[in-house]
Amino acid sequence: MEKITDKIAALPPHGTYFSLEFFPPKTDMGTSNLQARLSRMSRALHPLFVTVTWGAGGSTSSRSLELAEICQRQLGLTTCLHLTCTNTSQRVVDEALQAAKDIGVRNILALRGDPPREHEYRSEEQEMEGAQKLVWAADLVRYIRRTHGDYFCIGVAGYPEGHSDESCPVDQNPVHDLPYLVEKVQAGADFIMTQLFYDVDAYLSYVGLVRNYREGVLGTIPIIPGLMPIQNFQILKRTTKLSHAKLPDRILRRLEGIKGDDEEVKRVGVDIISEIVEELKRVTVTGPRGYHFYTLNLEKAVSFILERCHLIPSSEPDINEYTSSSIDDAEAPPTNGEHVARLVTGVSQPSQVSVRRLSSPHNHVIPLDGSPTRHPASLLDTSSRAITLAISHGVGSLGREATWDDYPNGRFGDARSPAFGEIDGYGGPSLHHSPSTAREKWGTPESRSDISELFKRHVMGSLDQLPWSEGGLNEETRVIKHELCRLIEERGWWSIASQPAVDGVGSDDPIFGWGPKGGFVFQKAFVEFFIPEEDWKTILRPYLSSPGVAPDVSWYAASCPLSPVNEDNSFESSDAASAVNSVTWGVFPGKEIVTPTIVEEVSFRAWVDEAFGIWSEWERCYAPESRSRRTLQQERGKCWLVNVICHDFRQKNRLWEILLSA
Numbered sequence: 001m002e003k004i005t006d007k008i009a010a011l012p013p014h015g016t017y018f019s020l021e022f023f024p025p026k027t028d029m030g031t032s033n034l035q036a037r038l039s040r041m042s043r044a045l046h047p048l049f050v051t052v053t054w055g056a057g058g059s060t061s062s063r064s065l066e067l068a069e070i071c072q073r074q075l076g077l078t079t080c081l082h083l084t085c086t087n088t089s090q091r092v093v094d095e096a097l098q099a100a101k102d103i104g105v106r107n108i109l110a111l112r113g114d115p116p117r118e119h120e121y122r123s124e125e126q127e128m129e130g131a132q133k134l135v136w137a138a139d140l141v142r143y144i145r146r147t148h149g150d151y152f153c154i155g156v157a158g159y160p161e162g163h164s165d166e167s168c169p170v171d172q173n174p175v176h177d178l179p180y181l182v183e184k185v186q187a188g189a190d191f192i193m194t195q196l197f198y199d200v201d202a203y204l205s206y207v208g209l210v211r212n213y214r215e216g217v218l219g220t221i222p223i224i225p226g227l228m229p230i231q232n233f234q235i236l237k238r239t240t241k242l243s244h245a246k247l248p249d250r251i252l253r254r255l256e257g258i259k260g261d262d263e264e265v266k267r268v269g270v271d272i273i274s275e276i277v278e279e280l281k282r283v284t285v286t287g288p289r290g291y292h293f294y295t296l297n298l299e300k301a302v303s304f305i306l307e308r309c310h311l312i313p314s315s316e317p318d319i320n321e322y323t324s325s326s327i328d329d330a331e332a333p334p335t336n337g338e339h340v341a342r343l344v345t346g347v348s349q350p351s352q353v354s355v356r357r358l359s360s361p362h363n364h365v366i367p368l369d370g371s372p373t374r375h376p377a378s379l380l381d382t383s384s385r386a387i388t389l390a391i392s393h394g395v396g397s398l399g400r401e402a403t404w405d406d407y408p409n410g411r412f413g414d415a416r417s418p419a420f421g422e423i424d425g426y427g428g429p430s431l432h433h434s435p436s437t438a439r440e441k442w443g444t445p446e447s448r449s450d451i452s453e454l455f456k457r458h459v460m461g462s463l464d465q466l467p468w469s470e471g472g473l474n475e476e477t478r479v480i481k482h483e484l485c486r487l488i489e490e491r492g493w494w495s496i497a498s499q500p501a502v503d504g505v506g507s508d509d510p511i512f513g514w515g516p517k518g519g520f521v522f523q524k525a526f527v528e529f530f531i532p533e534e535d536w537k538t539i540l541r542p543y544l545s546s547p548g549v550a551p552d553v554s555w556y557a558a559s560c561p562l563s564p565v566n567e568d569n570s571f572e573s574s575d576a577a578s579a580v581n582s583v584t585w586g587v588f589p590g591k592e593i594v595t596p597t598i599v600e601e602v603s604f605r606a607w608v609d610e611a612f613g614i615w616s617e618w619e620r621c622y623a624p625e626s627r628s629r630r631t632l633q634q635e636r637g638k639c640w641l642v643n644v645i646c647h648d649f650r651q652k653n654r655l656w657e658i659l660l661s662a
Contacts, residue, residue, distance in 0.1 A: 002078050002106045003153035004049050005190045008222055011288040017048040018291045018311050019080075019224070022071075024052070024063035025297065026421040026606045031063070034297055034418035035070055041299050042075050045306055046313050048290070049078040051109060051193075054096075061096060069103040079105050080155065084113025085134035085143075093134060097148060108144060109155040109193060110184075112137040138183040145188035156181070156189040158223060160197045160206035164244045172244055174206050178213050191222040193292055196239065198272075199246050200279050222287065225280060228294040229301035230269025233259035238470065242432060260507075260514045270304045277309040297418035412583075415602035421610075431467055431614065435621035441465060442618070444628045448492070448635060455494045459484045467618045468496045468611060475511045476500065480525075483656040487529065490660065494530040496611070497643075499583070499597075501525040501652040507586060514596075519588035525655040526583055526599065526645040533559065536640045543662035544574065544644065552654065554581050556601065557642040558608040560615075571608075577601050581645050599645055608641050 011017060022038070025031045041047075052068045054060060064081065072079040081100050085093060100108065112135075134140050141154055158181060164172035181192070192210070197203050203225055210218045230236050233255055240247050251272055258264040277291060291311065293302050306312050413420050431438055441463075445451050457463035459481050464472045473481065480500045487493050500523065505512045507519035514521060531540060536557060544555055559570045575581070584597035615636045622629040646655035 002104070003190075004078065004080060004107050004155070005153050005222065007048055007078060008191075008288055008290065013287060015288040016290070016311055017288055018045075018293060018306060019049045019051060020045070020047045020302065021051045021053065021292065021294045022067065022297055022418075024055075024060050024067045025418045026610075027415045027602060029416040029602070030297075030418045030420050031067070033416060034067070035074075037297070037299055037418060038071060038075055038077075041303070042077055044312075045303065047077070049080055049107065051080040051082060051292075054082040054084050054111075054113075061092060065096070065099050065103070068100065068105055072104050078107070080107035080109050080153075081105050082109045082111060083140065084111045085137070085140040086113040088113070090133050093140070093143070094147075097144065097152075101148075101151070106151065107153045107155070109157070110137050110140040110144065110189070111157055112140075136180075138180065138187045141184055141187040141189050153190045154188055155191045155193050156184040158192040158194040158206070158210070160194050160203040160225075161199065161244065161246055163195075174209055178209060181210065182213065182217060185218060185221055189221070191224060193224045194226045195243055195245065196226045196228040196294055197245050198240070198251055198276070199248050200276055202246065203280075204283060220286070222290065224290040224292045226292045226294060227273055227276060228296070229273050229298075229305060230255075230265060231296055231298060231301060232262045233265050235296070236269075241470070261516055263516070266301055270301055270308070273301075273305050274308045277305065277311070281309075412597045412599065412603070414598060415600070415606060420603065421606065431617045431621070432470070438467075438618065438621040442467070444622070444626075446627045446631050448631075450631070451635060452488055452492060452494065456485060456488050459488065459495070466496065467614050479511070480656075483660075484527070486656075486660060487527070491535070492532070493535070493659075495527050496530070497526075497528040499523055499526060501646065501649045501655070503650050503652075507588065515586050515594065516588045516591075519586050519591075521586040522584070522649055524581070524583040524645055524647060524649045525652065526643060527655065527659070528641065528643040530639040531642050532638050533640055534638075536642060540642070540659075540662050541572070544658070549658055550574070552646060552648055553658065554579070554599075554645045554647070555642060556599070556604040557640050558605065559640050560612045560636055561609055571605065573601060575601070583645060599643060604643060611641055612636060 008017065020041070022034065025034050038050075050071050052064055052071060054064050068079050068081050071077045081096070083093065083096055097108070100106075134143055137156055141156065144152055144154060159174060159177055162172035162174045163177050185192075194203065194206070207223055210223060228239060236247070236255070239245075254268055254272065255265060258268065280291070281289070293305070295302050433441070442454055443450075445454065454463060454466065458466050458469070459473065461473060461478075461481075477484075477498060477500075480498060484495050484498060487495055502512050502521060502523035504520045504522055507513045507515045507521055508517060509521070512521060512523070541557070543549060544553055553574065555574045557572045573579075580598050580600040582595040582598050585593055585595040587593055615632070619629050619632040619636070622632070644655065644659065646658065648654045
C-alpha cells in the first residue's frame with residue numbers, strides 16, 4: 001500500500017501522521033551522507049511518507065530520481081516525487097513519470113514550477129520537444145491522469161497566504177487562488193500540501209476558505225500543513241522571502257535579539273514550531289491530522305520537534321532513558337583508524353549580499369573521504385529506535401558526528417554536507433524572477449560596459465540585486481565597496497562574493513560580530529569574480545603565482561562549463577585538491593575554535609556550474625536573436641570564475657593591493 005491517500009485512510013480517525021521533505025544534494029559526498037541520514041531518520045522517526053524535490057525546469061531530474069530510488073527501494077519509505085512542468089519539455093515529464101514507475105514510486109506532487117517564459121524567449125529545442133504544452137499545475141495533473149490513469153496518487157500545492165509571482169498581476173490573496181485550486185482538484189488531485197507558513201491564523205483562515213468554497217466542493221480532500229523548522233535566521237529570512245510567507249511580529253521579536261547566535265536561534269526555533277504544532281492540534285479536523293516538515297536535509301531540529309509534540313509513533317522506551325555514555329557504548333565507532341577526521345563547521349554565507357557569521361555548539365567531525373562513518377553492521381541492526389533517535393538529537397559523540405553539519409553555510413559551507421549550497425529546497429540554477437521582471441531590473445545590456453555598469457551600480461547601492469544575489473549590500477560589504485568598485489572600473493572584473501579582513505573584533509561588533517557573547521571573530525579577505533580569460537591567463541594568474549605574492553594567497557579558477565570555447569571546463573587551483581581554507585573563525589568562552597566559512601575545491605566546482613547556469617538563465621530572458629542575448633552569451637563564454645583568498649588577515653588592504661597592482 002504505497003499511495004499516500006490509502007495510507008492516510010488506513011489510520012484511525014483521530015490519528016496523527018507526519019511527512020518529511022528532502023532535496024537532492026549538490027555533491028556526491030552530500031548524497032552519500034544524506035543516505036546515511038535518511039536511514040537513521042527512517043528508523044528513528046517513522047514518517048508516513050517522504051517527498052523529494054525537483055529542480056526548476058527539470059534541472060535536478062537525474063539526482064531527484066536517484067534520491068527517490070534510495071528512499072523508495074533501499075529504505076522502503078513511501079516516496080512522493082515532486083514534478084514541475086514549466087520551462088521544460090513534455091519529453092522530460094514523460095521520462096520522469098516512467099522512471100517513477102520503474103522505481104516503484106506511486107505518488108507525485110504536481111507543481112507548476114518557476115514562472116513560465118514568454119513564447120518568444122523559448123529555445124528552438126524546447127519548441128521541438130513540445131515545451132509549454134503543460135503550463136499550469138492543473139495541466140500537469142490532467143496530463144498524468146490521461147496518460148497514467150489512477151496509477152499515481154497526485155498532490156498539489158496550496159497557499160495559505162496566497163500565491164504570488166510576476167506572472168499573476170493580482171495581489172497575493174488566497175481567495176483569488178481558490179478557483180485554480182478547484183481546477184487542480186477537479187483535474188484529479190488527491191491531496192493538498194501547503195506552502196510553508198508561520199502565521200497560524202492565516203493557515204486556519206485558509207482551511208476555512210477551502211472547506212466552505214462553493215458549498216464544500218473541496219470539503220473532504222486532505223490538507224497537509226507545511227512547516228519549516230527554523231535552522232538559522234538567515235535561512236528563515238531567505239525562505240520566507242522566496243515563498244512570500246509572513247513572519248508574524250511576535251516571532252520576529254523572539255529572534256531579532258539572538259539572530260547572530262545560531263545555537264540560540266535553533267533552540268528558540270524548535271520552541272516556535274512546536275508551539276505552532278500544538279496550536280494546530282487544538283483545532284477540530286475531519287479524519288487523521290497530518291504535518292509536513294521541510295527538513296532542508298537536516299535532522300536535529302525536526303527530530304526535537306517531532307518528539308516534543310509526540311508525533312513519533314511510540315513503540316520503544318523514551319529517549320530520556322539513555323545518556324550520552326550509554327549511546328556511545330551501544331554503538332561505538334571503529335577505533336582502528338579507518339577514518340581520519342577533521343574539524344569543520346558550516347553556518348552562514350559570505351557574499352556581497354549577505355555576510356553574517358553564526359555560531360556552532362561544538363566541533364563537527366566528518367571523515368576526510370567524505371563518507372559517513374561506518375559502524376559495525378551488527379550494532380546498527382540491533383540498536384534500539386530510542387538510541388537512534390537520541391543520535392538524531394545530537395546526544396553523545398555519535399550524535400555530534402551525525403549532526404556535524406547542523407549549521408549550514410550555503411555554498412561556503414562544507415560540500416560533504418547534504419545541506420550544502422544555497423538552501424531553498426529545490427536546487428538547480430534559477431533567477432527567482434520572471435523574464436519580464438529580470439528585464440525590468442537589469443535592462444537590456446548590449447555591451448561589456450553595460451554589464452560592468454550593472455555590477456558597479458550594485459556595489460554602490462543603487463541596484464538592489466544581480467542575477468547571483470537576492471538583495472543589496474550588507475554593512476560588512478559596504479566596508480570594501482570602494483575596492484570592489486575599483487576592481488570593476490579599473491580592471492573590468494565583476495565581483496559576486498567577497499568579505500573584508502577582520503582581526504579579532506568582539507562577537508558583539510555591530511558589523512562583523514556573530515556568535516555567543518564574550519567571543520572574538522576573525523576573517524581572511526577574499527573575493528570571487530568573473531574575469532576575461534585573456535586577463536586571467538596573461539595577467540592575474542602569472543602574478544598570483546609569482547614568488548612575492550604566491551605565499552600570501554590561495555586561489556581557485558574555472559572556465560565556463562557551458563562554453564564551446566572551453567569544452568573541457570578547465571579548472572585550476574594553487575592548492576592541493578584536499579586543501580581546505582578556513583576564511584572565517586571565532587573563539588568563544590567554553591568552546592573550541594569555530595570555523596563557519598570555508599573555501600575548497602569541491603564546493604567551488606559545484607558553485608561554478610551553478611554560477612554559469614544562472615548566467616545562462618539570465619540570457620534566456622531576452623529574445624534569441626536580440627543583441628542583449630548575444631552579448632551575454634559572448635561574455636559568459638569568454639569568462640572564468642576566480643576566487644582569491646589572502647591569508648594575511650592582519651593586513652586589511654593586502655588582497656586589494658595584490659589585485660589592483662597585477
